[in-house]
Amino acid sequence: MPTFRYANPPVIHWGPGCVAAGLPGELGRLGAGRVLLVTTRSAVADPALAPAVEAILGERLAGRAVVGQHAPVGEVMAAAEAARDLRADALVSLGGGSPVDAAKAVAFSLATGLDLRAPDAPARAREATVGPVLPHLALPTTLSVAELSSSAGFSAEGTREKVGVSAPALCPAAVLYDARLAVRTPVPLWLSTGVRAVDHAAETLLAEGEHPLPDAAALDGLRRLAAALPAVRARPGDEAARTECQLGAWLTYLLPGPAARGLSHTLGKRLGSRHGIPHGVTSCLLLPHVLRYLAPRAPGPLARIAAALGAPDAAGGVAALLDRLGVPRRLSEFGLSDADLVEAARPLATAALPLEDLVGILRAAS
Known part of the structure; x- marks a missing residue:
């Protein structure tokens, strides 16, 4: 049970x-x-x-x-x-x-x-x-x-x-x-880690098994972040908007183990420390492409993400939010070669997640 x-x-x-x-x-x-x-x-x-x-x-x-x-x-x-x-x-x-x-x-x-x-x-x-x-x-x-x-x-x-x-x-x-x-944190860092929280919400909803409380909290956190992150970009000193972001990020992470083991996170960790890319930025680079790849496998959770963002589809809704935030979007900005992409993906490849699929996600993000 x-x-x-x-x-x-x-x-x-x-x-x-x-x-x-x-x-x-x-x-x-x-x-x-x-x-x-x-x-x-x-x-x-x-x-x-x-x-x-x-x-x-x-x-x-x-x-x-x-x-x-x-x-x-x-x-x-x-x-x-x-x-x-x-x-x-x-x-x-x-x-x-x-x-x-x-x-x-x-x-x-x-x-x-x-x-x-x-x-x-x-x-x-x-x-x-x-x-x-x-x-x-x-x-x-x-x-x-x-x-x-x-x-x-x-x-x-x-x-x-x-x-x-x-x-x-x-x-x-x-x-x-x-x-x-929090208002002392530079806006680019705040926004990129905010996208990390958006990633947590998505990975919670995509995690295996039943988790009704984390799901409900993650959806509310996602709605809060979608409103408050652009508000911070517009008004960096707005303490109320910063607090709303903090509450939203908290609500996205009531399932910390499974949420941190999702595909966007695991691919990002392979890139982050090895190539000096902050973890928040890896979510900016990868999350829309991971959601697009997973769409045929998890239509229910992705429909809930899209609804929370007021978008026709989850990947497009996240991409539109990232555009509003002005965060990094292309992996090519960080000077990685195609060999680097293959090296990052190889340890994560399984029968369910073939190497060519994982490298395809990374290439799409480049």
Whole structure:
């Protein structure tokens, strides 16, 4: 019989100013007195981001760790070592998916004793016993919604392949969606990660099995995003529009495991870390072509996506939204060769998804 299990964080705050109002109380609830802030270089450079959060943390701030795009594993392990040396009893992530995932990976490494830089770390991680983990509070500034799942992706040394770890205990203890932080995010990044959220909605509806609550939420999230993302493009400082985007992105991700394993996501991950393409941008490049390819296989879900977008068909509705947002649309802009496309698709090929079909999607996106 169908079964649904909640897999999102237990506490979610939203609204302008919720970090200043809610973060101290959440840390108090967790009994946290020594916090490691995991963030990005751009957030550190913006007085309204990392410095402002550090002021809110006050005496609880034990230190700061900085990670780059796609959470390079060396930087993740440097953050884990900092957390250990500083005797941190909680993690706070600030930024997009990279610092959020990095904080989860730090907690995993500390709980298991695994050095994630080791070549066999992903295999060992699947068998590892996860002990008590450092609690993690997430302050997202993009719409990637990494904060809503219990898995963490990071890029391996050398190959830059995206690998990851997962355990239920890695789900953040609380998420705070604060539009006063979000308005500092550049509009192109905000919009591309918003398309990632649109991708989550589509992948939720396309996932195997029955999931009525995630489906209903994803459709509502899709409608919210279709209205609010163009509003942010028109009015970047509109805190209400940023909040509406955050709520829409949250609603698209009530089925985090299956939604992250859909075809657009898996193809995008093969391209992203290896070729330096942000994950939000890979959704901009691939999603309409994936939906067009899947149309004969999943007419019901795609009809619901089209209806939510007010469009005759799902692929066309998404493409029209992307045109309104002015996001990147062509894979050829990133200098990939046809051999790169074949290399990206080959590990994903199956009898149900032949290599020539997958390469055809990528060529259509080029």
